[in-house]
Amino acid sequence: MNRRAIPCFGLGVSLALHAVVLTLAARHLVTAPDTPVRAADEPPVIQMTLMPPTLPAPVDIRPVPEVRPAAVVPVARAVSTQPVPTTTALAPALHEPDSVAAADTSAAPRQIASMAAPPAPTAEEWAFAARYTLKNSKGYRHTWGQQVRSMMGTAIEGPDQGSVRFRVEIGADGTLTRLETLWSTSPVAEQLARQAIASLPRWPPTPTGKPLVFEKTLSFTPYATDGPPIYKDDCLPDPSAFGNPYAWDGRSDRAPVPARTVEPPDPQAMEDCRKQLPQDSIEAESARDQRLMDQWGWGASKVGR
Structure with a gap:
């Protein structure tokens, strides 16, 4: 290709490109819709179509024709010749459940608790009590309480049961010199105990040969025994009794008291x-x-x- 043909070729290519661009632009103008162009910041428009409401189906309010029952034909029944139970006999069955009625007929009456009086001390026990000197004549005090309780009789469950506590003083020769009631939970138990003490003869002499002073609780119940x-x-x-070593009477020097050693x-x-x-x-x-x-x-x- 010579130098003169190069400009002619470039001009032809440029004309062909301009022809293509013009053809596309003309086609776009012919087929473009008539709708206006919306700006970028313009909000969209939504169209809504309201439909008429749907009504419910009409209700039939016509009166219902009256239906009369058919005639009832009486049926003959056999008449029983057995006697009819009275109202009193039917009352428990009508007003109480079956389980309650069965329980009332089968339940056994509750037995009242009781405890017989312990046996009186034997001669050997009194002989031991008359010579035992330890712990404030411990054996003598127990034997005395057993003797009184054995004479009070059987303890039965109920309002008469209870306990009574006495302060007793017995002379060196075995005679009762003082009897004081400290407390009592049953007047019947206290009365029975005092009657038993008053009817007792003179007891053996005290083991130490001195008056014996003690407190004794007598239980007149069906579940407790001494x-x-x-x-x-x-x-x-x-053992030594506990005492607070830091207790202060308000007058003496505030100094701890040493505990007594045994x-x-x-x-x-x-x-x-x-x-x-x-x-x-x-x-x-x-x-x-x-x-x-x-x-x-x-x-x-x-x-x-």
Whole structure:
């Protein structure tokens, strides 16, 4: 291709491109819709068409024709010749459920609890009580309470049951010199106890040869009894009573009071004391465990440990 033909070729290509652009522009102008052009910031317009509401179907309110029942034909029945029960006999069955009526007929009457009086102390028990001097004549005090309770009779459950506590003073010769009621939960129990004490003869002399003063609770109930005491620890000294060492009476110097120390007993005196200790019975051990369990629970007895 020579140099003169190059400009002619470029001109032809430019004319062809301009022809294509004009053709596309003319086609666009012919097929463009008549709808106006919306600006970019103009909000859209939504057209809504309201439809008429749908009414419910009409209700038929015509009266319903009256329907008369058919005639009832009486049926002949056999008449029973048995007597009709009275209203009194039918009342429990009509007003009470079947279970309650059955329970009332089968339930047995409740038995009232009772406890017979313990036997009176024997001559051997009184002989032991008359010579036992430890723990404020412990054996004498228990035997005296057992003798009085045995004469009070059988304790029956009810308003007459209860307990009474006395302060007793017995002379050196065994005569009753003082009887004072500290408290009582039943006037019947107190009356029976006083009658038993008044009808008793003179008791044996006190073990120490001195007046014996003590307090005793007599239980007149169908579930409690005064069991025999335990004697195996009577030779040990009494533990010291607790006292607050920092208590102040407001007058003396405020200084702590030292606790009183308990000195160990003499070995020879301990050996002599143990010679008069009786053999504890199984009943005494059981009564002690029962008292501890009633007061402190199962953890206080040896069985519960």
